[in-house]
Amino acid sequence: MSTAQAPELAAVRMGRLEAFRRRPLLLGVAGVALLVVAVAAGIVLGNVPVPLADSVAILAHRLFSWPVAETWSPAMETIVVELRLPRVITALIVGTGLAVAGTTFQGLLRNPLADPYVLGTASGAALGAAIGVLVPVQIAVLGFGLVNLLAFGGALLAVAVVYRLSGGGGVGSMTSVLLTGYAVGSLLAAGLAMAMYLAGANIRQIFFYLLGSFAQSSWQQLLVGLPVIVIGSALIMVRARSLNALLLGDDAAVHLGLDVKRERMILLALASLITAAAVALAGLIGFVGLVVPHVVRLVVGPNARLVLPLSALFGASFLVFADLAARIPGELPVGVITAIVGAPVFVVLLRRFRGGYEV
Amino acid sequence: MHGVAVSVRGLLLTYGRRTVLHDVDLEVAAGERVCLIGPNGAGKSSLLRCLTGLAPTALGVVRIDGVPLAEMSRDRMARSVAVVPGQVVLPFAMRVEEVVALGRIPHEHRLSGPRLADVAAVDAAMERAGIGDLRGRDARELSLGERQLVLIAMALAQQGQLLILDEPTVHLDLRHQVEVMQLLVDLNEREGLTIIAVLHDLALAAAMFPRIVLIAGGTIAADGPATSVLTQDRIQDVYGVDARFLPALTGLSAGSVARAAAVPAAGPVPSSAIRTGSDRTVPGPSSRT
Numbered sequence: 001m002s003t004a005q006a007p008e009l010a011a012v013r014m015g016r017l018e019a020f021r022r023r024p025l026l027l028g029v030a031g032v033a034l035l036v037v038a039v040a041a042g043i044v045l046g047n048v049p050v051p052l053a054d055s056v057a058i059l060a061h062r063l064f065s066w067p068v069a070e071t072w073s074p075a076m077e078t079i080v081v082e083l084r085l086p087r088v089i090t091a092l093i094v095g096t097g098l099a100v101a102g103t104t105f106q107g108l109l110r111n112p113l114a115d116p117y118v119l120g121t122a123s124g125a126a127l128g129a130a131i132g133v134l135v136p137v138q139i140a141v142l143g144f145g146l147v148n149l150l151a152f153g154g155a156l157l158a159v160a161v162v163y164r165l166s167g168g169g170g171v172g173s174m175t176s177v178l179l180t181g182y183a184v185g186s187l188l189a190a191g192l193a194m195a196m197y198l199a200g201a202n203i204r205q206i207f208f209y210l211l212g213s214f215a216q217s218s219w220q221q222l223l224v225g226l227p228v229i230v231i232g233s234a235l236i237m238v239r240a241r242s243l244n245a246l247l248l249g250d251d252a253a254v255h256l257g258l259d260v261k262r263e264r265m266i267l268l269a270l271a272s273l274i275t276a277a278a279v280a281l282a283g284l285i286g287f288v289g290l291v292v293p294h295v296v297r298l299v300v301g302p303n304a305r306l307v308l309p310l311s312a313l314f315g316a317s318f319l320v321f322a323d324l325a326a327r328i329p330g331e332l333p334v335g336v337i338t339a340i341v342g343a344p345v346f347v348v349l350l351r352r353f354r355g356g357y358e359v
Numbered sequence: 360m361h362g363v364a365v366s367v368r369g370l371l372l373t374y375g376r377r378t379v380l381h382d383v384d385l386e387v388a389a390g391e392r393v394c395l396i397g398p399n400g401a402g403k404s405s406l407l408r409c410l411t412g413l414a415p416t417a418l419g420v421v422r423i424d425g426v427p428l429a430e431m432s433r434d435r436m437a438r439s440v441a442v443v444p445g446q447v448v449l450p451f452a453m454r455v456e457e458v459v460a461l462g463r464i465p466h467e468h469r470l471s472g473p474r475l476a477d478v479a480a481v482d483a484a485m486e487r488a489g490i491g492d493l494r495g496r497d498a499r500e501l502s503l504g505e506r507q508l509v510l511i512a513m514a515l516a517q518q519g520q521l522l523i524l525d526e527p528t529v530h531l532d533l534r535h536q537v538e539v540m541q542l543l544v545d546l547n548e549r550e551g552l553t554i555i556a557v558l559h560d561l562a563l564a565a566a567m568f569p570r571i572v573l574i575a576g577g578t579i580a581a582d583g584p585a586t587s588v589l590t591q592d593r594i595q596d597v598y599g600v601d602a603r604f605l606p607a608l609t610g611l612s613a614g615s616v617a618r619a620a621a622v623p624a625a626g627p628v629p630s631s632a633i634r635t636g637s638d639r640t641v642p643g644p645s646s647r648t
Contacts, residue, residue, distance in 0.1 A: 106450070106451075107450075110448075110450040111450060112450055112451060238469070238470065240472075241464060241467065241469055241472075244461060244464060245461070245464050247449065247450065247451075247453070247461060248444055248447050248449070248458075248461060249444065249447060249448070251413055251442075251444065251445075252442070252444040252447070252461075254411070254412060254413055255411055255412075255413075255437060255440070255441075255442040255444070256437050256461065256462075256464045256465055256517075257433040257434045257436065257437030257438075257464065257465040258433070258464075259433060297451055297452075298452075301452075301453065301454060301457050302450075302451040302452070302453055302457070303457065305472050
């Protein structure tokens with residue numbers, strides 16, 4: 001308090017501020033390195049391997065019009081530019097979106113078990129997609145077929161219904177939002193079961209959607225999907241302070257100066273929009289939005305200023321690797337891979353870091 | 360240090376058709392230490408909720424530092440009034456210093472986050488509350504007494520001139536009750552913080568607070584020093600219990616409670632007298648307000 005000891009104390013504090021920031025910084029550097037490796041692997045590896053040098057040359061040639069000698073076949077060029085690159089980028093932004101939305105829902109609902117699909121998004125999207133499969137109409141808007149469009153609409157509609165039914169999310173009513181989400185989800189699941197029963201031979205198509213896939217990624221889809229997820233995530237990160245204030249509950253958040261109802265509505269809307277966009281791009285992919293934020297929290301603590309960007313980073317790399325693991329054996333559903341990898345990793349980390357906050 | 364910290368005029372609070380508070384007039388000067396007491400459901404916590412902007416009042420005006428709540432920005436409110444949270448459940452593992460740092464949210468920049476001054480304020484608050492050695496502990500693994508000190512430290516980091524607490528000693532053992540109370544008295548006397556606290560323990564209230572406000576039936580029934588507020592008749596009236604212990608209670612000085620607390624068995628005051636005012640003497644099924 002007194003100014004006499006200030007310089008020395010300031011030095012000590014400065015040191016601790018640095019120590020405080022070192023772990024997140026290290027994790028951030030590791031995350032960026034992993035991301036670079038993920039993108040490179042995602043482009044180079046596959047049924048038709050394209051050597052790294054060729055991949056880089058192709059990208060330099062096509063994206064930046066560099067004058068490079070064309071040593072590759074036109075087929076390779078198509079594979080890299082039209083198939084793999086959009087696929088990798090889609091996996092990146094879907095991973096980012098799911099991780100950011102998961103962090104947001106866990107913070108908003110103050111529930112560690114929340115994920116991006118918790119408020120009926122998943123069942124709404126699934127039912128929408130199933131209806132899209134059943135209806136014999138072929139349309140395409142900006143690269144999205146009827147299935148994707150109905151999944152997007154179904155996800156948003158489900159959240160909107162949950163929000164309205166639970167009373168608009170007044171102060172202290174997050175439990176009722178959660179329970180309403182469960183109730184609406186169950187109802188929609190019944191609808192989905194009915195749709196699957198009626199689908200007959202098309203049931204495989206519905207299943208494919210339910211388990212997630214990046215096989216249909218295209219530049220055209222990214223044109224809409226990418227801005228929605230990137231801008232939505234950025235807007236959530238700007239509101240990290242609100243998520244922090246909510247850590248101690250609604251009343252405490254009000255006492256810390258937060259307009260709880262307004263902030264919660266904004267965050268809920270942004271996270272739902274991101275989730276719906278992710279679902280439209282790649283179907284339902286579980287575990288990313290649940291596990292990645294927790295893994296990050298185990299290392300850096302629950303401060304949303306750190307958890308949001310770091311989760312985005314690791315969610316992105318995780319899905320690129322998961323997609324790689326799914327397509328090399330021959331187009332497995334990527335949701336299966338994320339569950340197979342995510343669940344054990346989660347359990348191991350929880351066990352190892354249980355006392356991680358003890359110093 | 361002069362001036363009015365809190366002023367309440369003609370307050371009416373209703374939940375649906377139920378009137379919770381009515382005709383409440385209260386003035387607390389800057390630097391005062393005031394304890395709100397009263398039976399469960401009398402409206403103590405509701406009054407606190409009105410003071411901290413949680414409950415929109417139907418009628419009447421609440422002013423903090425002379426400014427009506429309705430005209431005060433949320434940030435300014437959070438920088439002048441620090442509320443120690445009641446029951447807190449942390450959704451994630453959190454270190455003690457991270458919890459205390461939450462108190463800096465009203466001061467921190469929306470985008471750039473905490474600065475050196477914020478780190479310093481968190482340090483100072485932890486030192487002040489005497490929990491510097493708990494810094495790196497998981498806040499979910501603390502004892503109730505330690506946890507209460509952490510939450511007070513968080514409120515101190517907020518650096519408001521008015522500190523509000525709702526039953527800060529509930530569930531604490533005698534030593535921690537006294538520890539928390541002495542910290543509050545010290546903050547009030549040395550740093551000049553205005554303190555408004557709800558307590559259930561009449562003995563503790565009488566011993567530690569120069570001014571007691573008794574709330575009953577949704578309005579202020581008595582206001583003044585313990586000796587004039589806690590009379591036998593009034594206790595009988597408001598709490599509906601035989602108040603034979605009262606002579607012992609109102610005769611207590613702060614010193615004798617502290618002594619009794621330090622050595623409960625050997626003190627001149629039977630420890631039963633200290634407990635008598637707590638929840639368990641209130642007859643009938645009691646729901647905490």
